[in-house]
Amino acid sequence: MGRCPARAAEGPGLDRWLGPDVAAAGQQTVVPGLGPDGNAFTITTLEDAEAAGEGWRRFVEDPGPVVIAATQGAGCFGAAYEFLFNMSYQLRRAKLKDRAPLTYVTAEPFLGHFGIGGLPGGEKLLKLFLRKEHITAALSTAIDEVQPGELRLDDGSSLPFRYAMAIPPFLGQQVIADTPGLADEKGYVAVHDTYESKAYDAIYAVGVAGGVLSSQVVAGTIA
Secondary structure, eight states, rough: HHHHGGGGGGGGGGOOOOOEEEEEEEOOOTTTTTTTTTBOOOOOOOOHHHHHHHHHHHHHOOOOOEEEEEETTOOOHHHHHHHHHHHHHHHHTTTTTTOOEEEEESSSSSSSOOTOOOTHHHHHHHHHHHHHHEEEESSSEEEEEEETEEEEETTTEEEEOSSSEOOOOEEEEEEHHHHHHTBBBSSSSOOOSSSSBBSTOEEEEEEGGGGGOOOOOETTTTT
């Protein structure tokens, strides 16, 4: 998909697009201590994922409690679940399950809500999987901040960890926000069923960049 030669005339932000006319989403940090140079990892950019991998290699030399989380307003709860079960597998493979208790912290009101109200049978299956993998879940929980080795929750409690990873909310790229009418206040692009922008022809929003109608999960409250 090439860049439309007339695109610069359609919006003041679009003249800075340098590649295919495809919108993508970034991440938004809502929890102090999370993300680059923070106290817990995330995996929503290549650099973040590489840092999380390096952190894992250090962790296996000095294991301890593990916390995987989806923050309030998380952009992709599915990624948190995928990482959670991958982590459980890797702990077992490294023979660390007994030395590294695993906890899942989420703003969802129930397992498998995914920010969209849930899927048929999802809660039942996830309860079964967590029980099988000996994973503890903290539901309807917001994260106040991440201190070194400690996740502080909105109810005043805290969880110690040796390794922690959390999925934050997503935020559209600045070039999208600078283009009048292209996206909402969070940078999500309103799209047709074809993922083509409703505001501009021949601009497509891929993956989570598309503005899909769904509920916002903030510590168990559906907005």
